Amino acid sequence: MEFKLSEKEEAFKSEVEAFLKKELPPKWPEMSTHWPGGYGSLESTNEEAVKAAFTFRRRLAEKGWLTISWPKEFGGEEHSYMEQAIFDERVSYYRAPGMGIATGIAGPTILRFGSDENKQDWVQTIAKGEIEMWLGYSEPNSGSDLAGIQTTAVDDGDDFIINGQKIWGTIAHLADYAWLIAVTDSEAPRHRNASLFIVDNKTPGVTIRPIINILGIHSFNEVFFDNVRVPKRNMIGEKNMGFYYMMTALDFERLMVGIGGFKRLFEQFIEYVKQSEQDGSPLGKNHTVRKKLAEIAVKIEMVYIFFWRTASMLDKGLVPSVESSVLKLTATELSRALADVTMEILGPYGQLMGGSKDAQFRGMAPRGYLDCISATIGAGTSEIQRNIIAMRGLGLTKK
Amino acid sequence: MDLEFTKEQKILKSSARDFLKKECPSSVMREMKEDEKGYPEALWAKMADLGWLGVMVPEAYDGIGGNFMDLAIILEAMGEVCCPGPFFSTVVLGGLAILDAGSEEQKKLLLPKLANGDLILTLALSEPGAWYGTSVINVQAVADKDEYVINGTKLFVENAHIADYILCAARTDKGGSPDEGITLFLVDGKSKGITCTVLDTLAYDKQCEVVFDNVRVPADNIIGENGKAFSVLENLQEKAAVGKCAEMVGCIQTAFDMTVAYAKDRKQFGRPIGSFQAIQHHCANMVIDVDGARFITYQAAWKIAEGLPTSMEASMAKAWTSDASRRVTFLGHQIHGAISFCEEHDMHLYYRKAKAAEVAFGDGDYHLEKVAQQLGL
Numbered sequence: 074m075e076f077k078l079s080e081k082e083e084a085f086k087s088e089v090e091a092f093l094k095k096e097l098p099p100k101w102p103e104m105s106t107h108w109p110g111g112y113g114s115l116e117s118t119n120e121e122a123v124k125a126a127f128t129f130r131r132r133l134a135e136k137g138w139l140t141i142s143w144p145k146e147f148g149g150e151e152h153s154y155m156e157q158a159i160f161d162e163r164v165s166y167y168r169a170p171g172m173g174i175a176t177g178i179a180g181p182t183i184l185r186f187g188s189d190e191n192k193q194d195w196v197q198t199i200a201k202g203e204i205e206m207w208l209g210y211s212e213p214n215s216g217s218d219l220a221g222i223q224t225t226a227v228d229d230g231d232d233f234i235i236n237g238q239k240i241w242g243t244i245a246h247l248a249d250y251a252w253l254i255a256v257t258d259s260e261a262p263r264h265r266n267a268s269l270f271i272v273d274n275k276t277p278g279v280t281i282r283p284i285i286n287i288l289g290i291h292s293f294n295e296v297f298f299d300n301v302r303v304p305k306r307n308m309i310g311e312k313n314m315g316f317y318y319m320m321t322a323l324d325f326e327r328l329m330v331g332i333g334g335f336k337r338l339f340e341q342f343i344e345y346v347k348q349s350e351q352d353g354s355p356l357g358k359n360h361t362v363r364k365k366l367a368e369i370a371v372k373i374e375m376v377y378i379f380f381w382r383t384a385s386m387l388d389k390g391l392v393p394s395v396e397s398s399v400l401k402l403t404a405t406e407l408s409r410a411l412a413d414v415t416m417e418i419l420g421p422y423g424q425l426m427g428g429s430k431d432a433q434f435r436g437m438a439p440r441g442y443l444d445c446i447s448a449t450i451g452a453g454t455s456e457i458q459r460n461i462i463a464m465r466g467l468g469l470t471k472k
Numbered sequence: 473m474d475l476e477f478t479k480e481q482k483i484l485k486s487s488a489r490d491f492l493k494k495e496c497p498s499s500v501m502r503e504m505k506e507d508e509k510g511y512p513e514a515l516w517a518k519m520a521d522l523g524w525l526g527v528m529v530p531e532a533y534d535g536i537g538g539n540f541m542d543l544a545i546i547l548e549a550m551g552e553v554c555c556p557g558p559f560f561s562t563v564v565l566g567g568l569a570i571l572d573a574g575s576e577e578q579k580k581l582l583l584p585k586l587a588n589g590d591l592i593l594t595l596a597l598s599e600p601g602a603w604y605g606t607s608v609i610n611v612q613a614v615a616d617k618d619e620y621v622i623n624g625t626k627l628f629v630e631n632a633h634i635a636d637y638i639l640c641a642a643r644t645d646k647g648g649s650p651d652e653g654i655t656l657f658l659v660d661g662k663s664k665g666i667t668c669t670v671l672d673t674l675a676y677d678k679q680c681e682v683v684f685d686n687v688r689v690p691a692d693n694i695i696g697e698n699g700k701a702f703s704v705l706e707n708l709q710e711k712a713a714v715g716k717c718a719e720m721v722g723c724i725q726t727a728f729d730m731t732v733a734y735a736k737d738r739k740q741f742g743r744p745i746g747s748f749q750a751i752q753h754h755c756a757n758m759v760i761d762v763d764g765a766r767f768i769t770y771q772a773a774w775k776i777a778e779g780l781p782t783s784m785e786a787s788m789a790k791a792w793t794s795d796a797s798r799r800v801t802f803l804g805h806q807i808h809g810a811i812s813f814c815e816e817h818d819m820h821l822y823y824r825k826a827k828a829a830e831v832a833f834g835d836g837d838y839h840l841e842k843v844a845q846q847l848g849l
């Protein structure tokens with residue numbers, strides 16, 4: 074047991090840190106209003122930020138860090154999971170644009186399960202950061218119960234023909250391709266009836282309609298597929314293996330909790346509290362305020378420990394499925410706790426949105442108070458995570 | 473002991489609900505978000521016709537002479553639909569201050585107008601750097617012949633931009649303790665020297681920053697005694713806190729009803745999500761929060777209506793109800809899943825309203841401290 078980074082890991086951390094400090098625009102911390110854990114706030118609401126994010130991703134690709142985990146033969150860095158975790162921690166700490174869906178989910182899945190054709194077609198462009206994808210999993214009648222999807226892909230010569238509706242596709246309107254799951258065998262049992270596809274957003278029959286979220290931001294979409302023809306080679310891996318591939322990718326997605334963002338926001342809030350007065354006395358001397366902040370500090374530490382645990386398990390070749398649910402659950406509940414506590418401490422000032430006169434802490438708290446709602450819902454709700462922990466982890470059964 | 477409403481109260485409640493469901497569906501709150509004034513004038517006039525604006529005003533001043541319980545019933549019904557507008561600031565803050573502390577002349581002049589819907593009022597109490605209560609009053613009022621000259625900044629003044637009068641708490645004297653030397657002025661909202669900025673708030677309400685720059689007010693416009701407004705304000709805040717609780721009870725009742733209906737309707741894994749114990753427990757916890765909030769609020773409102781000391785019950789009600797409404801509206805979102813993260817869905821209106829009410833007139837922590845004080849600690 075050793076609760077510290079090795080020398081090599083420390084050196085890597087410093088390298089990442091130096092890179093971030095050099096490549097991010099100096100104004101970045103102010104441009105980014107992302108709330109840790111939230112899915113509803115996009116940098117893309119601000120043009121300057123979009124440009125800065127684009128340039129930064131290019132740099133990451135050049136450095137090979139968009140594919141930090143990939144095998145060397147595919148242009149990756151083959152870093153250990155611990156090093157990936159260190160990378161993810163620093164990147165999210167600086168709220169820097171990190172891996173997207175193509176690099177974080179599609180790429181690794183293709184490398185692991187894809188056909189040679191899949192690898193030829195996608196690996197290079199993904200590695201260079203040239204394309205982005207959106208996740209086409211959820212449907213109106215199929216959220217937590219993903220196996221209930223109704224979108225179909227029917228075999229037709231060289232193509233599949235896709236029909237159905239997806240919903241909640243975050244950034245579908247900004248991305249180039251859908252990473253889509255659809256039923257390919259309606260006779261087969263649940264979980265063994267669907268396949269993964271990459272579908273070009275520009276294919277005839279694809280209609281993307283915006284959904285405005287409660288922050289007033291167009292972050293997600295409903296997407297309709299009306300006789301959409303997709304070449305067979307765009308199917309990932311083998312037919313009817315979609316759920317298996319997807320579950321593996323989901324476990325991976327649940328590791329990407331943006332852990333550093335929690336710490337950064339908390340540090341900034343602590344600074345704010347130190348400099349603020351309440352009714353003529355230092356805010357930080359208020360007993361209740363101190364207790365609330367100290368409790369958050371403990372929670373952050375706890376999530377960090379779950380984070381390192383998961384990474385170190387992966388390096389030992391273990392599969393952290395329950396552990397990644399623990400991490401997803403605690404991190405997203407921390408997103409909520411952080412929003413609650415900052416709002417409670419700001420009291421009446423917490424109502425003032427950023428840009429308003431008299432707003433405090435850049436209006437981050439009320440924004441976070443809205444955005445944190447999405448944290449415990451997106452990518453598998455808290456209830457579902459608890460079910461996984463209890464059933465898959467502890468063997469507690471339904472009957 | 474009887475925890476049921478009287479027949480009259482039941483009638484008031486059901487008629488208020490019916491009226492608001494018809495006249496003020498949640499779409500009104502959405503429309504008023506962008507509206508400069510922040511309320512539909514036709515609705516305001518209808519509320520006056522129903523006697524709501526004069527609910528607490530004695531008949532001698534054109535009111536209907538109801539009591540605080542009647543007011544609470546109306547506020548609850550408004551909370552159920554997130555009714556926007558200056559009812560609270562006019563009827564609860566302005567109206568009760570005048571009723572409690574105004575002179576006979578002030579009452580004669582103002583209360584009939586209030587009851588008829590011709591008057592919008594608000595209270596300017598909080599100041600920058602202050603959180604809750606009257607601990608910081610730095611706005612100054614200096615006597616100059618038969619006038620006072622007011623200078624300083626007030627915050628979170630609801631509807632100041634449309635108010636005919638702003639009741640402004642100002643310091644007329646340094647006083648031996650911070651509680652002394654505070655005076656309540658009736659300031660014409662259109663006076664020279666007032667600058668009003670509507671703040672962008674979480675609940676889309678119209679809270680303002682109001683800057684007073686050499687604003688002149690006749691000495692006759694003092695409400696209550698010069699330098700003795702502290703107890704008037706304490707009393708008013710206590711009632712306002714209970715009034716907010718009533719609003720919150722309505723707000724969380726609707727959030728709860730919507731959620732239980734959804735849990736019965738929404739199917740995942742081939743069954744209603746309400747059949748999962750995780751969801752059942754969430755709903756059960758909401759029942760305790762909603763019912764608890766309801767009756768602890770009614771108890772405080774009843775005590776006020778009976779003229780009994782209410783400090784302890786009011787603080788208990790505000791402490792419980794503030795925290796309960798945060799929990800209930802959050803669970804409402806959690807149980808709805810992604811659908812409630814859409815702007816189009818109503819749940820976030822209730823979530824926003826609940827937060828605004830939570831921090832109005834003291835949040836849970838503030839009132840728990842008051843409870844501790846009442847316990848002699």
Ligand SMILES: Cc1cc2nc3c(=O)[nH]c(=O)nc-3n(C[C@H](O)[C@H](O)[C@H](O)COP(=O)(O)OP(=O)(O)OC[C@H]3O[C@@H](n4cnc5c(N)ncnc54)[C@H](O)[C@@H]3O)c2cc1C
Pocket residue numbers: 112113207208209210211212215216217218240241242243244293447450451452453454455456457460738740741745748749750751806807808809810811813
């Ligand atoms: C901001 C945001 C962004 C998103 N982005 C994407 C995206 O890009 N692509 C995509 O495909 N999806 C996306 N999603 C959808 C997300 O994956 C789903 O919202 C999530 O899986 C829950 O599904 P649902 O919203 O339909 O809720 P439901 O599944 O209907 O759940 C409703 C409630 O029932 C509970 N529940 C359901 N089943 C059980 C059970 N067995 N036991 C106990 N409780 C249960 C849930 O926990 C929840 O509280 C996004 C969601 C959000 C909020």
